Amino acid sequence: MAGKPVLHYFNARGRMECIRWLLAAAGVEFEEKFIQSPEDLEKLKKDGNLMFDQVPMVEIDGMKLAQTRAILNYIATKYDLYGKDMKERALIDMYSEGILDLTEMIGQLVLCPPDQREAKTALAKDRTKTRYLPAFEKVLKSHGQDYLVGNRLTRVDVHLLELLLYVEEFDASLLTPFPLLKVRPTQRGSHTHASENTWWDRGLRSLLSGL
Amino acid sequence: MAGKPVLHYFDGRGRMEPIRWLLAAAGVEFEEKFLKTRDDLARLRSDGSLMFQQVPMVEIDGMKLVQTKAILNYIASKYNLYGKDMKERAIIDMYTEGVADLEIMILYYPHMPPEEKEASLAKIKEQTRNRYFPAFEKVLKSHGQDYLVGNRLSRADIALVELLYHVEELDPGVVDNFPLLKALRSRVSNLPTVKKFLQPGSQRKPFDDAKCVESAKKIFKIVLPEDSIRSSRWNRWNTL
Numbered sequence: 001m002a003g004k005p006v007l008h009y010f011n012a013r014g015r016m017e018c019i020r021w022l023l024a025a026a027g028v029e030f031e032e033k034f035i036q037s038p039e040d041l042e043k044l045k046k047d048g049n050l051m052f053d054q055v056p057m058v059e060i061d062g063m064k065l066a067q068t069r070a071i072l073n074y075i076a077t078k079y080d081l082y083g084k085d086m087k088e089r090a091l092i093d094m095y096s097e098g099i100l101d102l103t104e105m106i107g108q109l110v111l112c113p114p115d116q117r118e119a120k121t122a123l124a125k126d127r128t129k130t131r132y133l134p135a136f137e138k139v140l141k142s143h144g145q146d147y148l149v150g151n152r153l154t155r156v157d158v159h160l161l162e163l164l165l166y167v168e169e170f171d172a173s174l175l176t177p178f179p180l181l182k183v184r185p186t187q188r189g190s191h192t193h194a195s196e197n198t199w200w201d202r203g204l205r206s207l208l209s210g211l
Numbered sequence: 212m213a214g215k216p217v218l219h220y221f222d223g224r225g226r227m228e229p230i231r232w233l234l235a236a237a238g239v240e241f242e243e244k245f246l247k248t249r250d251d252l253a254r255l256r257s258d259g260s261l262m263f264q265q266v267p268m269v270e271i272d273g274m275k276l277v278q279t280k281a282i283l284n285y286i287a288s289k290y291n292l293y294g295k296d297m298k299e300r301a302i303i304d305m306y307t308e309g310v311a312d313l314e315i316m317i318l319y320y321p322h323m324p325p326e327e328k329e330a331s332l333a334k335i336k337e338q339t340r341n342r343y344f345p346a347f348e349k350v351l352k353s354h355g356q357d358y359l360v361g362n363r364l365s366r367a368d369i370a371l372v373e374l375l376y377h378v379e380e381l382d383p384g385v386v387d388n389f390p391l392l393k394a395l396r397s398r399v400s401n402l403p404t405v406k407k408f409l410q411p412g413s414q415r416k417p418f419d420d421a422k423c424v425e426s427a428k429k430i431f432k433i434v435l436p437e438d439s440i441r442s443s444r445w446n447r448w449n450t451l
Contacts, residue, residue: 051346052309063301069280070304077297086288090274093281098263135262 005030005060008044013107015068016056018100018162022072025158026079072096076155083150091149092156095139099159102132106166128167128174133181136160140180216241216271219255221430223423224318224416226279227267229311229370231415233283235408236369236399237290243414246430280311287366299361306347306359306367310374313343317377321419322427336382344389347371351391357398364402372399380418 005023009016011034023030035041035055045053051066058064058071061078065071076082083089105124112120136148145151148160164181167174175182216234220227222245234241246252246266256264260275268277272289276282287293294300316335323331350359359367375386375396386393399405408415419427 051305052312052342061298063298065301065305067305067308069308070301073304074297074301077300086285087272087274089288090276090281090285093284094262094276094278097278097280101263131263 004028005058007032008035008049008057008059009055010035014056018103018159019056019058019068019071019075021158021162022075022081022155025153025155026075026081028075028079072155081153081155081158083154088150088154092154095136095148095156096159098132098135099156099163102127103159103163103166106170109170125171125174128170129177133167133174133178137178137180215239216269218243219246219260219268219270220266221246221423221427222416223419223427225267225419225427226315226318228318228416229314229373230267230269230279230282230286232373232408233286233292233366233369235414236364236402236405237286237292238404239286239290241414247426249430252430283307283366292364292366292369294361294365299365303360303365303367306350307370309343309346310367310370313338314370314374314377317374317381318419320381322424332381335378336385339378339382339385340388343374344385344392348389348391351395358395364399368395368399369405372396372405 005028007016007019007030009032011032020030035044041055044050044055044057049064050057051064054066056068056071057066060071060074063074065074073082083092102124105120105127109117109121109124139148143151147153148156160181164175216239218227218230218241220243222243231241246255252266255261255266255268261268262275262277265277267279267282268275269282270276271282271285276285284293294303313335316331316338320328320331320335347359354362356362358364359371371392372395375392379386386396400409407413
């Protein structure tokens with residue numbers, strides 16, 4: 001298994017960030033080759049490295065993998081972060097796809113034309129607090145376990161953590177009604193209680209300390 | 212393993228069609244419960260059947276699965292259409308995701324506002340001819356095998372063949388320029404399960420026509436805040 005994975009993308013979050021998170025959570029060191037000019041992208045295309053002329057592309061285990069989900073699925077499988085069987089994978093996929101939908105909605109706000117931004121922001125906030133966060137709060141409440149699926153860390157916990165940090169950046173008050181999801185405050189005031197009984201604290205503290 | 216999978220959606224292609232294709236190709240009989248009114252959707256939502264308040268939803272093996280890709284992944288795994296190992300799965304995923312990117316443009320096309328349709332069709336044609344079809348023709352040429360991955364049928368072949376049929380409805384004759392894709396389509400179409408699905412009277416849905424689009428609009432009355440802003444501007448203009 002030669003060398004580290006190499007990530008080809010812009011120096012930005014975009015569609016590569018979830019891949020960076022998953023590799024990092026799996027403890028995998030990786031390299032990045034940033035596309036910094038149109039010529040960089042043209043060269044990648046011309047050299048036949050991009051199946052659909054698109055990035056993200058990740059060189060890993062002899063493959064030049066394109067398509068975010070293909071890359072995520074491979075990493076998750078390889079590092080045993082994809083559940084123990086088909087049914088766990090189904091739940092992980094269902095949850096992950098919902099997370100990706102909201103992540104995209106929030107992530108695209110910076111790109112939308114100024115005259116649409118207010119309306120799109122309102123929609124993103126509404127979806128966050130009435131559709132997505134309640135769904136994940138409900139999952140955690142239903143089984144009371146430390147992780148979303150199968151009582152152990154899987155890719156979906158990593159995806160959710162990433163999303164919650166984006167939500168916190170976006171509008172931290174959106175998290176307030178969801179005790180089980182609540183991101184532990186870091187710099188705001190001195191409300192760092194030793195052990196709030198949240199999914200964040202119980203399940204993820206050890207993960208974060210390793211990142 | 213009780214009963215057949217039950218598909219919850221409206222009576223049209225939309226996002227459910229690839230799921231119908233995959234089940235059919237796998238030889239799995241399934242039932243469909245069609246949403247006909249907004250109340251039908253509301254009821255599914257209030258039942259707690261839809262994790263993110265959205266369809267497609269498929270009841271299968273005791274689960275109520277939503278999210279098209281989650282559903283497709285499960286079916287592909289269950290019916291052994293997902294490659295033999297991790298690396299084959301990666302390649303299958305890459306191909307399938309590419310197909311899905313183009314397919315979603317095509318599936319949305321009938322539902323787009325009339326003034327946006329022309330541009331959308333042009334984009335579909337351009338990407339088909341310049342990006343997606345050449346990429347898959349190249350794959351088939353590179354190994355000369357009968358199927359895209361691992362020398363046997365996988366979900367990637369089924370997804371691609373579905374795409375080939377759909378594209379031709381919008382861009383007749385385009386597949387003729389890609390002989391290996393054309394051959395793949397024939398080969399897969401002649402498999403007994405697929406052949407059956409291609410016959411009239413199967414659960415395969417026709418192109419979403421005007422009536423179908425109206426029905427979808429009624430059920431999924433998605434009024435985005437920006438739509439209501441646009442319409443209020445129009446109203447103001449209209450009273451001048």
